[in-house]
Amino acid sequence: MAPIKVxxxxxxxxxKIVAALEELGLEYEVQPVAIFQGEQFSDEYKKVNPTGRIPAIIDEDGPGGEPITVCETxxxxLYLVQKTGKLLPTDPRKRCEALQWLFAVVTGIAISVREFAHYTMFAAEMCADPYPTQRYVGETERVLAVLEEHLKDGKEYIAGGEFSIVDIAMYVWVAAMIQRRGKIQSSKTGEEYVNITAWAQKLARNHPSFDKAVAACEPPPP
Ligand SMILES: N[C@@H](CCC(=O)N[C@@H](CS)C(=O)NCC(=O)O)C(=O)O
Structure with missing residues (x-):
């Protein structure tokens, strides 16, 4: 069977996607896209994802044994869950809870964290107006405080009481913040988010897939 191209x-x-492939034990092959050189907008890549964003996958063994291309994390x-029946609770209530968190992470929390990083780090000197920075720092603060409260009492996983694609989707952003800032903390008070930290540390310890994913996504040497 051909490996999934990612x-x-x-x-x-x-x-996020490589960690999920690792967790599921699916064979994959990494295809680096030089996004800082604009390769995501090449005609060739836009045949894979017309929106010019990574990641995307091509699974030669898609539904009905036919190839399928899937974009949007x-x-x-969800495609990988559908393919394997793993990494999402099967109990309907737990599944609903997990899907609710998945969409909150992918469409909301991740965007705040990404824009927070953009305005405080990558574009810090390019934006004279304080509004975008204030907005994303404030929004990131708000959503991380919600997650911090949700993970209290030593909760091991975000949703449904089991490890799922929700933990994977959120972990990668928390890990990136910890890597860049040393710890995950409130920008207002400087206080560490202890519940998020404990959740992330436990995941990192028990799931080597995350480190493997980071290594697999390193750009090829020039
Ligand atoms: N909503 C998309 C977001 C993907 C995304 O933002 N990808 C970034 C890298 S993390 C990208 O391709 N950036 C290239 C660019 O902005 O031109 C998803 O969840 O897949």
């Missing part, structure tokens, strides 16, 4: 760059969104994660 289009990557060294970013949390790519780590939420859709890719």
């Amino acid at each position: 289009f990557t760059a060294p970013t949390p969104n790519a780590h 939420g859709a890719i994660l």
Whole structure:
């Protein structure tokens, strides 16, 4: 069976998909896309993902044994669940809870964290107006406080009481923040988010897939 081709760059969104493939034990082959050189907008890549974003996957053994291309991390994660029947609770209530969190992470929390990083780190000197920075710092603060409260009492997983694609989708952003800032903390008070930290540390210890994903997405040497 042909390995799943996964289009990557060294970013949390790519780590998310490679970590899921690792967790599921699916064979995959990484196809790096040089997003800082604009390769995501090449005619060739736009045949894979017309929106010019990584990651994307091509599974030669898709539904009905036919090839399928899937873009958007939420859709890719759900495709992998559909393919394997793993990494999402099967109990209907737990599944609903997990899907609710998945969409909150992919469409909301991840965007806040990404824009927070953009305005405080990558574009810090390019934006004279304080509004975007204030908005994303404030929004990131708000959503991380919600997650911090949710993970209290030593909760091991975000949803449904089991490890799922929701933990994978959130972990990659938390890990990126911890890597860049040393710890995950409130920008207002400087206080560490202890519940998020404990959840992330436990995941990192028990799931080597995350480190493997980061290594697999490293850009090829020039
Ligand atoms: N909603 C998309 C977001 C993907 C995304 O933002 N990818 C970034 C890398 S993390 C990208 O391709 N950036 C290239 C660019 O902005 O031109 C998803 O979840 O797949």
